[in-house]
Amino acid sequence: MTRYAIIADIHANLEAFKVVLEDIKAQNCTHVVCLGDVVGYGANPKECLDIVREMKIPCIKGNHDEMCSVDKNLEGFNPYAAEAIMWTRDQLTEDDRQWLRDLKYQRLIANFTIVHATLDLPHQWGYVFDKLMAAASFTYQNTPVCFFGHTHVPLAFIRDSVVRGGTYSKFKVEPGKKYFVNVGSIGQPRDNDPRAAYVVYDLDENTIELRRLEYDIPTAQKKILAAGLPARLAERLAYGK
Template structure:
């Protein structure tokens, strides 16, 4: 059994379709998403529809949450606020209800997915450092947990201590716990503009990072045509 674990799709249809094509070629059988299907880019409805058609298991991200409600957005940058206000207008009442009903944490097979952290997931904390990873591990009961939010494909491995680093392939070993950021499909921020996702092979117990090229100019053109913040388009080419 192979799971494609996607994260931070952010309404980027070109990136999502390229990732799904790659996943199919790699023999993926199931799909999961660590949240933020919407926000920033120009195809929120289409991305939601595709993931639902795949029976993709999803958790709620902060952009999903705020796009689905009418709460104020003081913690967001002006650019992100504008993007969310635009996204709200694109979604149907049914779309927004579906996003509101997504769980913050979900156990699937023998692993867990969350958008931010298992430690107070509703606060949308970022995990960059070992201290934040340790707070997550204290709440992690499955051996493997996948998360998103930072758009950075970074892994933390807890044995006698917590190690962290970028990765290409991780082999799951007894006695260790793994906290793996799957990177971002729709808005990578690790200076690599290629869409990122991981494949978790449950039979071989391996986690593999995949990077996929997609039509960035087409996504940028849609962003500009929609009247979304111009920087949303510019940053895609630089992966930051």
């Protein structure tokens, strides 16, 4: 049995991450991989990063991972994200920051690919919300399945003769097609559903299933406010926006 838990965009939300890890065990997953943005936005960057490192979860670099690990200026980031990045930098050790700096932008895992944003320009952090944007990544996709994150919105794009796309709960991977699948976000969902999201990819059954889980949002919110982070970052968790 080979079952991969595909997680993304934890964003320092320890409450959501713990619930997902429990569900991963309950789902009898044999492997876990992470699509980046372990840190940023939330109040527990060090704790979440420690878990990923201790579990030796294969991980790729997200834009928040990148910016929290270097001292670049934050031009182009919204003020809430920028404030959280500045705060997060101070929570991480130099060893943590080096670990984040060393992450690759994309990786091959078993017979599938993982990337944080796009396959065409993975280091430029483009957002894939529609078929046109997905088509650019399909051009560079050399495996039947590629998982991505970054948008915090779970969508599956399929290329056979044309590119199709939409929301999903569970589907079968069919031969001869390519799949570019967003697994949603653990720590800050943005599809109007506040529940933590991740995907189980069963390589024996060839199925991809989206899992949604309730977690202790009030505690995560209180921690964000107690850390002096922008209230907006706490408020949005309740709405999944």
